[in-house]
Amino acid sequence: MTRRFITFEGIDGAGKSTHIGRLAERLRGRGANVVVTREPGGTELAEQLRELVLHRSMDPLTETLLVFAARRDHLQRVIEPALARGDTVLCDRFTDATFAYQGGGRGFPLDVLGTLEGWVQGALQPDLTLWFDLDPAAAAARRAAARAADRFESEDTAFFARVRTGYLARMAAAPARFARIDSSGPRDEVERQVDAALEARGW
């Protein structure tokens, strides 16, 4: 398998972490070199920024600048070198999350996000974005059963409905890059959709 940059997106609790692990195993079984990483995070510096973003209160501009700062470090130290080696990169969230959470959720201006996107990543975009789409109430129920909430996960379903609308808008702007995965069914059914999205691209 040649170089691929695949991102996993969706509201908290939609199933990204579950399926990133499953896909990594399947691709490794086929002989691919796979790097699994996440945002904000993926480097020592970016993981420190993640702690701040997830647990300290701050205004939406500060939040936006920190997620892009984390992304810049992650791109330079991990993602770009891995893609240059020909590895497959599976990344739990990327810039679509900034448009969805800071843009949709917080109402931060999308044109400023677009400018920062250009500064931080140039023309680089994922080759495929798997958008795990789940109703906000269903996602909240899955989260409640699984873990304690961070700053984002404590938001109400109206916030997550705006985040979801943010993802829809990003998909509408770049439909060829996106595959929408209906996350409402059992794990194996969701996994079949992930496989189908890769197969549809001949991967």
Ligand SMILES: Nc1ncnc2c1ncn2[C@@H]1O[C@H](COP(=O)(O)OP(=O)(O)O)[C@@H](O)[C@H]1O
């Ligand atoms: N298809 C599914 N049906 C029911 N529960 C699921 C499904 N997929 C994942 N879960 C569970 O829901 C919770 C949230 O899933 P997770 O993969 O952590 O989501 P995310 O990474 O998108 O926040 C976890 O406890 C996980 O085991």
Ligand SMILES: Cc1cn([C@H]2C[C@H](O)[C@@H](COP(=O)(O)OP(=O)(O)O)O2)c(=O)[nH]c1=O
């Ligand atoms: C990458 C990114 C994440 N986030 C938020 C969304 C998530 O609530 C949080 C961390 O994401 P995530 O890794 O999905 O959390 P968890 O480990 O609990 O599954 O960061 C943003 O607000 N903007 C961003 O650009």
